[in-house]
Amino acid sequence: MSKPLTDQEKRKQISVRGIAGLGDVSEIKKSFNRHLHFTLVKDRNVATPRDYYFALAHTVRDHLVGRWIRTQQYYYEKDPKRIHYLSLEFYMGRTLQNTMINLGLQNTCDEAIYQLGLDLEELEEIEEDAGLGNGGLGRLAACFLDSMASLGLAAYGYGIRYEFGIFNQKIANGWQVEEADDWLRYGNPWEKARPEYMLPVHFYGRVDHTHEGPKWIDTQVVLAMPYDTPVPGYKNNTVNTMRLWSAKAPNDFNLKEFNVGDYIQAVLDRNLAENISRVLYPNDNFFEGKELRLKQEYFVVAATLQDIIRRFKSSKFGCRDPVRTSFEAFPEKVAIQLNDTHPALAIPELMRILVDIERLDWEKAWEITTKTCAYTNHTVLPEALERWPIYMFEKLLPRHLQIIYEINHRHLDRIAALYPGDHDRLRRMSLIEEGDPKRINMAHLCVVGSHAVNGVARIHSDIVKTTVFKDFCDIEPEKFQNKTNGITPRRWLLLCNPGLADIIAEKIGEDFLTDLFQLRKLLDFINDEMFIRDVAKVKQENKLKFAAYLEDEYKVKINPESIFDIHVKRIHEYKRQLLNCLHVITLYNRIKKEPNKKFVPRTVMIGGKAAPGYHMAKMIIKLITSVGEVVNHDPVVGDRLKVIFLENYRVSLAEKVIPAADLSEQISTAGTEASGTGNMKFMLNGALTIGTMDGANVEMAEEAGEENLFIFGMRVADVEAMDKKGYNAREYYERLPELKQAMDQISTGFFSPKEPELFKDIVNMLMNHDRFKVFADYESYISSQEKVNELYRNPKEWTKKVIRNIAASGKFSSDRTITEYAREIWGVEPSDVKIPPPNEPRE
Numbered sequence: 001m002s003k004p005l006t007d008q009e010k011r012k013q014i015s016v017r018g019i020a021g022l023g024d025v026s027e028i029k030k031s032f033n034r035h036l037h038f039t040l041v042k043d044r045n046v047a048t049p050r051d052y053y054f055a056l057a058h059t060v061r062d063h064l065v066g067r068w069i070r071t072q073q074y075y076y077e078k079d080p081k082r083i084h085y086l087s088l089e090f091y092m093g094r095t096l097q098n099t100m101i102n103l104g105l106q107n108t109c110d111e112a113i114y115q116l117g118l119d120l121e122e123l124e125e126i127e128e129d130a131g132l133g134n135g136g137l138g139r140l141a142a143c144f145l146d147s148m149a150s151l152g153l154a155a156y157g158y159g160i161r162y163e164f165g166i167f168n169q170k171i172a173n174g175w176q177v178e179e180a181d182d183w184l185r186y187g188n189p190w191e192k193a194r195p196e197y198m199l200p201v202h203f204y205g206r207v208d209h210t211h212e213g214p215k216w217i218d219t220q221v222v223l224a225m226p227y228d229t230p231v232p233g234y235k236n237n238t239v240n241t242m243r244l245w246s247a248k249a250p251n252d253f254n255l256k257e258f259n260v261g262d263y264i265q266a267v268l269d270r271n272l273a274e275n276i277s278r279v280l281y282p283n284d285n286f287f288e289g290k291e292l293r294l295k296q297e298y299f300v301v302a303a304t305l306q307d308i309i310r311r312f313k314s315s316k317f318g319c320r321d322p323v324r325t326s327f328e329a330f331p332e333k334v335a336i337q338l339n340d341t342h343p344a345l346a347i348p349e350l351m352r353i354l355v356d357i358e359r360l361d362w363e364k365a366w367e368i369t370t371k372t373c374a375y376t377n378h379t380v381l382p383e384a385l386e387r388w389p390i391y392m393f394e395k396l397l398p399r400h401l402q403i404i405y406e407i408n409h410r411h412l413d414r415i416a417a418l419y420p421g422d423h424d425r426l427r428r429m430s431l432i433e434e435g436d437p438k439r440i441n442m443a444h445l446c447v448v449g450s451h452a453v454n455g456v457a458r459i460h461s462d463i464v465k466t467t468v469f470k471d472f473c474d475i476e477p478e479k480f481q482n483k484t485n486g487i488t489p490r491r492w493l494l495l496c497n498p499g500l501a502d503i504i505a506e507k508i509g510e511d512f513l514t515d516l517f518q519l520r521k522l523l524d525f526i527n528d529e530m531f532i533r534d535v536a537k538v539k540q541e542n543k544l545k546f547a548a549y550l551e552d553e554y555k556v557k558i559n560p561e562s563i564f565d566i567h568v569k570r571i572h573e574y575k576r577q578l579l580n581c582l583h584v585i586t587l588y589n590r591i592k593k594e595p596n597k598k599f600v601p602r603t604v605m606i607g608g609k610a611a612p613g614y615h616m617a618k619m620i621i622k623l624i625t626s627v628g629e630v631v632n633h634d635p636v637v638g639d640r641l642k643v644i645f646l647e648n649y650r651v652s653l654a655e656k657v658i659p660a661a662d663l664s665e666q667i668s669t670a671g672t673e674a675s676g677t678g679n680m681k682f683m684l685n686g687a688l689t690i691g692t693m694d695g696a697n698v699e700m701a702e703e704a705g706e707e708n709l710f711i712f713g714m715r716v717a718d719v720e721a722m723d724k725k726g727y728n729a730r731e732y733y734e735r736l737p738e739l740k741q742a743m744d745q746i747s748t749g750f751f752s753p754k755e756p757e758l759f760k761d762i763v764n765m766l767m768n769h770d771r772f773k774v775f776a777d778y779e780s781y782i783s784s785q786e787k788v789n790e791l792y793r794n795p796k797e798w799t800k801k802v803i804r805n806i807a808a809s810g811k812f813s814s815d816r817t818i819t820e821y822a823r824e825i826w827g828v829e830p831s832d833v834k835i836p837p838p839n840e841p842r843e
Contacts, residue, residue: 007121008114011107014502016494016510019107028105028112031059050186052118053096053126057189060099060109061230066838067103068230068239074835075154081332081828083148083155084308086346087141087339088300089280090159090242091133091166093651095190095229097124097495098146102232128183129652131165132244134284134609135570136485136677137378139651140456140814141339143677146488147814149233149240150514151830153822158304160296161191161227161244164279169609169648174625178282178612191227191244198248199224201302203295207399214356216399222273223248224303234490234514237835245303247276283611284570285384294392298400301345305353308334327358331371335826338375338450341386341442347373347449348403356399362406374825375446375453376483379674380460380468381574386442387433393440404440408432411448418475429471447472447479452825454481457675457696459716483821484699485675486814489516492681496655499538500686504806507531516813523807526800535806536799539662539686546660550644559639562601563792566657566687567665568649571610571617574672578766579774580606580665581623583785584643585742588631591640599640600789605657607646619762621645626751626758654678659685663788666691667781669772671716680812686802688791690784692777696812704808708801712784713777722776729767732775739778743767 036055040047075082100106110120133139141157148155167178205219224245231240249270255263276299281288312333313325336346347369354365379385393401408431419425431448433439447453447469455461461482465473473480494501494513504512507525512518525531540560547560567580584604591599606624610617628643646657664682666673666689673695683689683700690710691697701709714722733740747763749756766774791798810816822828 008110008119011110011120011498014107014498016498016501016505016513021108024105024108025112025115028059028108029116031062032056032112032116035059049122050126053123054187054189056109056113056120056123057096057127060096060103060105061189063103063105064099064230064232064239067232067237067835068241070838071237071239071835072241079333080154081335081826082308082311083153083335083337083822083826083828084304085141085144085148085155085157085337085339086300086304086343087138087157087159088297088342089133089138089339090130090141090145090157090244091135091138091651092130092142092229092242093491093655094124094127094129096127098491099190099230099232101490101495102146102150102234104235128186129165129650130188131181131183131650132159132162132280134166134280134282136284136675137340140485140677143486143488143491143814144818145231145240145242146234146490147486147818149231149238150236150488150490151815151818151822152233152236152238152833152835153240153818153828153830155240157231157240157242158300158307159242159244160277160280160300161246162277162280163246166280166282166609166650167612171621171625171645171647174622174629176610176618176621180279191229194226194228194243197226197307199226199303199306200250201299203298203396205398207402213359214399214402216352216356220273221250221253222276222299223250224299226303226307236832237837243304243307245277245300247274247299249273282609283613285379285381285572285574286611286614287384287386288613289386289388289392291392291396294388294396297342298345298349298397301343301349304343305346305349308336309353327354327360327364327368330368334372335828336373337821337825338373338446340376340378341446344375344386344442344446344449345397345400347445348400348407351403351407352399355403366407366410370449370451373446373450375450377443377446377453377455377460377464377468377674380463381672387439388442389437389439390432391437404431404445407445407448415475425471443468444472451479452481453479454483454825455674456483456485457699458482458484459671459693459698460674460695463671463716481824483817483825484696484811485677485680486812486817487677487680487684488814489513489684491655492658493684497538497542497659497685499541500535500659500806503531503534503538512810514815516815517810519807519810521807522803526803526807532796532799532803535686535803536795539660539799539802542659543662546656549656554644554647556642556644558603558642558644559601562603562639562642563662563788564660565602565604565663565665566661566682567605567667568607568646568654568657569676569678571608571614571620573616573620573765573770574668574772576667576669576772576774576777577606577608577620577624578762579667579777579781580604581620581627582739582742582774582778583782584627584631584641585745586738586782587641587785588627588634588637589738589741589745591637592634595636600792601640603642603644605644605646607649607653607657609649616761616765619759623746623751623759623762630751654681658682658687661685661687662792663687664689664691666694666697667713667777668692668694669777670694670714670719672772680809683805683812684809686806688788688798688801688805690781690788699811700805700808703811704805708804708808710784710788712780714773714780719773722773727770727773727776729770729773729775732778733767736775736779738782739775 032055035058113120145157165181170177200221202219208215208217225248226243229242254266254269350369354360431444455464465480508521543560625645631643658681664687666679670692676695692713693715746759752758
């Protein structure tokens, strides 16, 4: 028998990763050795694995820079409308492999590194994740950057270069412990500081009303230093820019008049200014009204708008002199997309620049502002909506407060004219909420100041129009749109699941990577025995690989024949990890009750971070780990049921776990998950979904056929009906013996024998004030899970459903999403023009 192929030999056969030409391989080797030599010559004799990683990163980066410069030059000459995606989060993950793939260099690099006696996958593991995001919203921004570059749009991502990203999660005796994410410790080979574009940002001060109009004076200045990261499109030679701002104190900081004498303290106080870009706020779907966060939001907006206007004004003719002086054409040349309300201050800031500095009259400035800005809403949970106290604005941004008052005044005048005497409507629609303290409703500011407002899945966009923004939609229905989220198939199929990408390419060619709708063609092979076998084989290989990873990293052995039942996302009550927990306990009790019965074996893996201040989320993690302790050490259970908490879930871990999943858990209460994007990643990678009719699950079921997902539970209408009549948890507890048993075990300390009261807060919440109605969907969920087991017993039918799902996932490419934004919001057309590579002369 021939000996099995090594990982490297397997990778070599994957044609979708590019062909390794001999000349190219020797070029890469030469470049690698040169970088390694310069690294080592500087200070050491012995190379570490990290030295090898940096040498490779710099080698790959060399292939980017020519394309990057040429792309920016091309935009300068063609002067297209530019798209500016403003986000407080960009959850990028690792860059090396994605860059190799998009430049078509992966197999070349793999071969070169192999010939040098090294392993590419080992080097890739050294790179730190760029964890500058919390979850869906930040990862969406990253997928959008990839798609905008791949579609040839002149686009820029603008955000903050946090020194510390999302915390690293450790589990210590079952509890989450946070560690700072010092991701820049060893340097970042993918960024380029651009001190020549450093810009001032003002805070505090006061407004002086002069004969020339208002002046914002006596401010404190913080400098914004840009760091640029290249964003390569997929094999089209386009390289866009993500520009992240870092806060820097000016050299005279605190050394002016009042601080004479205490020079040392003044220099130490520079930290106060530079703290603005120190750390990412770790809340997902929750508003924490801290002054530092408001500073971050204004910091990114103020620096970005100056940058946009500088670029708008500079001529195409080679000199830096401002040439465009009229702002008439601004909305024809500039689009600003607000990723949630976090960058909402772009609206009053653009008004301030146009009115106070460029001296436009209010009406003209307002027309330009609204035509330029568009707003994406990401949640309808009330606790997530940003409502900033007015006293904070008064202190930090006094001029912006005045501008917001003026926007509100004109807005309410308009409403009053449309609805005379309807004072309650004025109260509901005001940008200012009465109360103690008075607050600014940032979502209302965004709706009023934008020409387009979109939700992120059809059901969510409908809820937005009928609930949170109903009053606004009544007046301007044409402003409200849907843009269902998507994911980039480059990272979320080709990069993370090359085996699957390869068998798909064998059947339908490679074009699906830039036109995911082509996956529909796989329906022709639904009864092809060979293809069914190949799909199942790739899944089994991925499961074995992930099982080996878990054994390596966490010393846990799992049964690769079991259903890999995976629930990974931020820990939140609305995402209902507790419902999954109750199913696990129920399964455990059934095995204990009938130990000799045949059960379909399962490995339930739950992963995700809890916001550090979110007590209930941290208790949920402790419950999951405690249930795992009991289940995993019960000899009666054996390997029929295992519960694993996946520590430190992040982009690079998602890339490993998603391709290995059999079952994807998407079980939020209907009407709470705006879209979800993990759901799409699992679908594309050959897992089946168990889920509620919420977010994009609705459209996934529509695309694949509801019978090809495990849909359960209340629909939005049922939830609304239950809210009217009142949800009574106890009723379910009394009626459902298995639910009662599970709850009694939690509350009497079966899973926490040393501390029987440990989970009383969870029990109390579930029994008395559960906003997300876990018990109401329990029965339906359990019976849906029984259908999962039943189908898994028939591997061929299971795999056919998998193929139907993959074939139906084309809609969920972020290329489709971005094409819709481009045409329907930004007014630009995607282009398949391939910019000539750096080694070819320009025309």
